[in-house]
Amino acid sequence: MVWYSVKPGLIPSLDVSLDKLSILLSDIDDIKAVYALKIGALLELDGLKKVISKIRDYTQIPIIIDHQKLADIPSIIKKVVEKIAAYDANGMILLGYVGPVSITTFIETCKDHGLASYIVAEMSHKGASEYIKEDTPLKIAKLAKDLNATGIVCPATKTESIQKCAAIIKGSSLGIMSPGHGPQGGGADSAVMAGADWIVVGRSFYNSPSPKQILINLGNVIINKWNDIQS
Template identity: 30%
Template sequence: MFLDKPESHIMLALDTPNRKRSFEVLDETYDLIDAVKFNYPLILKEGLEIIREIKERYKLKVVADFKVADVPVTNNRIIELVKEVGVDVVMVHGFIGSDALLELKDIASNEIGIIIVTELTHPGGLEFTRNYSEKFAELCAFVDVYGIQAPGTRPDQVKKLREIVGPDKVIVSCGVGAQGGSFADAVDAGADFAIIGRAIYDAPSPREAVINFRKVKVEQ
C-alpha cells in the first residue's frame, strides 16, 4: 500500500551530513534497498525539497521519521507539508493520543501511512518508552493506522509487538547495524523492514555493505 512489499527488507536511514553525500550513497545503493528514511538533521540543513528530488530520481518509497509529537494543529501542518513533497509514510509518537492520531489519519487520507513509534532503541528507551510500548502497539490497532516502529536492538520485543498488532500491520525496526541490532534477528522476529544507517552510509563502500547485509539474511 504505502510501502511496497519488502524484497531486501532494508530501509536506508539517510542520516548523511549533506546533499552531496546523500546522492553519493544512494547512487551506490538505491537498486538494492526497499525504501529510504529521512530524519530531521538532513532536512533542516537541505530543506524538504531534497525528499522530492530523491524520490523522483531513485523511484524509492520515502519515510519521514519526524516522530511527530505535538498538539493536533501542529501535527496536521507537518503532515500537509510532507504530503506536498511526496512522502509515503510518517513516523509519529504514540503518546499524542488517539484523538491526535485520528486527526492525522484523516489529514493523511490514503496518501500517507502513519507509523507509531513504540520504543526508542537506545538504553534510555527502557526508562520510559518501554513502559508504554505495548499500549502504543494496541493503539495502532485501535485507530487502525499503517503500522509501528519496534526496536531492532531488542528482537524479543519486536516479536511481542508483532503478536499485538497482528500479521497485517507493517513493522519497521530501528537500531540495526551501528547500534548493535541484528538485521536477520529483527526480520525473523517479525519486522518487515530493518532500518540501517551508519553501517551503510559510513562504510568504505555503501554498496558492499548493503550486499553483505542481504547475504546474511539469505544465509539464515
C-alpha cells in the same frame, strides 16, 4: 501490490549532508531489497523540499519522513502532515508516546493524503523507556492496529519488544519497522526472527566505504531469514 505492503525490506536512513546523497544513492535502484528511504532531522535542515527533489534525481524509491518523530499536539501534527504530503513524500513516522489523540489525528490525516503511517511503539537507544510504563509499547501497537496504520516501529536492540508487539498486530496488514541495527547493538537477523519486517540501516550504511555492498549483503540476510520464517 502497493509499495508499503511489500515485506521484507531495508530502509536506509539518510542522516547525512546533502552533498553526500549522490554517493549513497548512486545505483541504489539496483538493490531490490530497499523498501524505502528515511529522511530524518539532520537532512531536513538542508530544506526538505530541496532534499526530496535531490533524491528524485536518482530514484523513485518511496520516501518516509522522520520529522523528529513528529512529537506534537494534534493540530500541529495535522498541519505538518498536510504540508509534507505536498512535497512528494510517501510516508511519515510518529512517536507513539504523544498519546492516542495525536496518534489518531496522524493516522487519519496520513490516510486523507495518501501517506503511509508508522507509529513508534518503542525507541532503540539506552534509557529510551526509562520514564515509560512497561505496557505502553503494547498499547501503542494495539491502537495502531485498530486504526489500520501501515506499521509500527520496534527496536532491533529489544527483540522481546518486537515479539510482544508482533503478537498484538498478528492477523493484520501492519508491519514492523526496526531501527537499532549495527552500532546501537541490534542485529538485523535477530530482529527479523523476532517478527520485524523492515530493517532501518543508518551508520553502518552511510559511514561505510562500500555503502551499496552493505545494503546488498544485509538485504540478502533479512530476505533469507524472513522467508525461512514464512515457510
